[in-house]
């Protein structure tokens with residue numbers, strides 16, 4: 001009997017390159033650390049796209065690979081395998097000189113420990129000046145830009161103070177100003193509010209959002225704080241070294257004119273089509289080793305395997 005072919009929507013003639021127009025592209029990214037005879041797979045095939053001008057939060061349990069991802073994007077650490085591109089830089093194929101140029105001009109990095117970002121014997125103004133001096137920026141431009149950045153971050157009055165004379169929140173704002181000194185396209189911040197109290201954390205986060213909006217810098221911020229991740233349009237969750245889900249938030253206007261935020265959670269599908277079904281879904285329907293997939297007109301269903309088990 002002839003088999004009637006299933007009528008499927010036709011794919012585009014040739015799939016465009018993954019993330020061709022994105023500013024940050026990670027594809028199947030792997031980072032393996034070797035400590036003695038033990039191998040730790042910190043990233044296990046992570047896919048991530050970030051568009052120019054976006055601000056995203058990266059969340060995940062301790063040890064899930066967030067800091068590893070940020071260090072790779074910052075050009076501080078190198079991936080073991082996969083693909084990582086930021087702007088025009090291929091992070092797996094950079095020479096040492098490229099890496100210096102990349103870290104100086106393309107990305108600004110704010111590290112997890114506030115103190116690791118600052119130099120104890122320099123004033124805030126001198127610290128913002130330092131990366132510009134390394135980039136051979138003329139003195140007049142440096143002076144103007146340092147003043148402008150400290151003003152933007154709300155710490156203009158701290159310009160002549162050293163880190164020891166600043167509060168934790170002020171230190172973090174100065175660290176952000178330093179990271180922005182050479183006008184990078186991307187700002188990476190690893191737990192920037194981790195050591196701060198709630199009110200100060202909110203101010204620092206507001207400063208990051210301001211930088212994103214006013215300067216157009218793309219911001220990737222790693223956080224444990226649900227308050228923080230609730231304030232960005234996209235939150236990417238990492239589990240076991242892979243992106244597992246994304247929450248997109250948008251503001252909707254109700255009939256009475258009031259606005260409210262709608263948050264929708266999406267599972268992430270990798271390029272091979274693999275999707276992780278959340279544990280509570282699996283448990284609710286006893287989905288185990290084998291499931292039945294069915295293609296409907298505009299969605300795909302997953303059914304438990306009710307057949308005979310071998």
Ligand SMILES: Nc1ncnc2c1ncn2[C@@H]1O[C@H](COP(=O)(O)OP(=O)(O)OP(=O)(O)O)[C@@H](O)[C@H]1O
Pocket residue numbers: 033034035040041042060061062063064065066067068069
């Ligand atoms: N230099 C290293 N050598 C060996 N293992 C490492 C190294 N750096 C990270 N790891 C391991 O890689 C995994 C991911 O670590 P990573 O710091 O990226 O996680 P994280 O999500 O940032 O955690 P946290 O929220 O606690 O900072 C962990 O198992 C960690 O122990």
